[in-house]
Amino acid sequence: MAFDYDLVVIGGGSGGVRAARMAATYGARVLLAEEYRLGGTCVIRGCVPKKLFVYASRFKDMFEVAPAYGWQTDARFDWRTLLENKDREIARLEGIYGSLLDNAGVTVKAERALVTGPNAVRLVSSGEEVSAERILIATGGRPSLPEIEGIELGISSNEAFHLEELPEAICVVGGGYIAVEFASIFAGLGVKTTLAYRGEQILRGFDQDIREMVTEGMAQRGIEIKLNLHPAALRKTPSGAIEVTCEDGSRSEYGAVMFATGRRPNVEGLGLQAVGVDLALDGSIRVNDRSQSNVPSIYAVGDVTGRAQLTPVAIREGAAFAETEFNSNPTTVDHSIIPTAVFSEPEVGTVGMTEEEASKAYDEVNVYMSRFRPMINTLTDRPEKMLLKLITRAGDEKVLGVHIVGPGAGEMIQLAGIPVTMGATKADFDRTIAVHPTAAEELVTLKQPTHKVVNGLRQ
Structure with a gap:
């Protein structure tokens, strides 16, 4: 059967764009449909603008330590300037994505696309029907909001990037990395x-020492953390504030309420169930290690699959799909070890097993930890500390996990992720000469275990 295209990609985020570009480079006839903006969540309303906001928010700390280093500052913040510069950068990146696709020979349609058959797609605005040998779903995810009274008064991370003005007070609901970052x-x-x-502690799924350190650091910065609290309703007060009523009956007023209570796959209205694509209970598309669904001609990559909601993972999955299907180079993605960072304050970098995971997997593990004040604070009275934690398997001392809290944690963990992925041992770390003075040198100068975990018990 002759098809209009070898591949139709639905979704112009990081995973979809990478797959489309590579497939086209390998000679495939590719159409990509994106109904909003090229770049997806990461570029448009996720990782990139968030990191720009993170940079902006950290100047406050720098201004506070500046006097200890002889600098006198008179700083004022303008929200509108940040928004305008952020929007300009996002538009620049979106243009780059478009140019890359165009240069690769990908046909781009700026409209919504629906799957109407195993090899058929309809472009909604134009009504055009196209056929494809393969269809790749890369529609990502979106914020999931609780079903409570007055939820329309709240915002998600999407709207947080476009607030007309900063509120005097805000309540961020959630305990995951998005909530903690915002x-x-x-x-x-x-x-x-x-x-x-x-819940009882923020950052569920992270190492317990990391969770405690971040909680302490956020509190030191004036963030009020309320645990075991369930918002039940929102209402607008006569003064224009938003009143939050919780299940325990407590009430508080804020200028804005942001919900970071999880994300769900963008699958509604795509026509997937009508053509028999198997979806998990959370709506994510079930795929095999080749990103193929139960319908052989339909594939999916990125957040919509529910495997790991991280941009680099989506990119790697998109690349592996293109290599396998259009370059005769079968490629799979190893999801077992994924370095990641939380750009909170303090910052977190982590790769591999937590202490709890390691103690369940092995009878005995060694834990090396170092807590200290970052050098930039030593001329001040700021109390914040850093934490570096190394978890190894007793016996051969294979490094199972590395966890860092403090300045530069994200940058450090990217590099630490390489030896952990390679299966390095503590001896490999030890024979690496330290770079001094740095915080990262602690990773190669840890001598004795802080404690052991034997049969699940700390000793």
């Missing part, structure tokens, strides 16, 4: 910030 951003920009989380 709470740190708002606090750094001078907003009175409350973080409300339904």
Whole structure:
């Protein structure tokens, strides 16, 4: 059967763009449909603008330590300037994505696309029907908001990037990395910030020492962290504030309420169920290690698959798909070890197993930890500390996990991720000469275990 295209990609985010570009480079006839803007969540309303906001929020800390180094500052923050410069950069990146696709020979359609058959796609605005040998779903995810009274008064991370003005006070609801990052951003920009989380500790799934260190560091920066709290309703007060009523009956007023309570796959209205694509309970597309769904001609990469909601993972999955299907080079992605960072304040970098995971997987593990004040604070009275933690398997001392809290943690963990992925041992770390004076040198100068975990118990 002759098809209009070898590949139709639905979704112009990082994973979809990478797959489309590479497939076209290998000679495939590719159409990419994106109904919003090229770049997806990461570029348009995710990683990139968030990191720009993080940079902006951290100047406050620098101004506070500046006098100890002889600098006198008179700084004022202008929210509108940040928004305008952020929007300009996002538009520049979006243009680059478009140029890359165009140069690769990909046909781009700026409209919504629906799957109407195993090899058929309809472009909604134009009504055009196209056929494709393969269809790749790369539609990502979107914020998931709780179903509570007055939820329309709240915002998500999407709207947080476009606030007309900063509120005097904000409540960020959630305890994951998005909630923690935005709470740190708002606090750094001078907003009175409350973080409300339904659980007993923020950053579920992270190493316990990391969770405690971040909680302590955020509190030191003036963020009020309320745990075991369940918002039940929002209402607008006569003064224009938003009143949050919680399940325990408590009430508080804020200028804005942001919900960072998870994300869900963008699958609604795509026609996937009608053509028999198997979806998980959370709506994510079930795929095999080749990103292929149960319908052989339909594939999916990125957040929409529910495997790992991280941009680099989506890019790697998109590349592996193109290599496998259009370059005769079968390629899979190893999701077992994924370095990641949380751009909170303090910052987090982590790769590999947590202490809890390691203690469940092995009878005995060694834990090396170092806590110290970052050097930049030593001329001041700032109390914040850094944490570096190395987890090894007893016996051969294979490094199972590395966890860092403090300045530059994200940059450090990218490099630490290489030896961990390679299966390095503590001896490999030890024979590496330290770079002094740096915080990262602690990773190669840890001598004795801080403690052991034997049969699940700390000793």
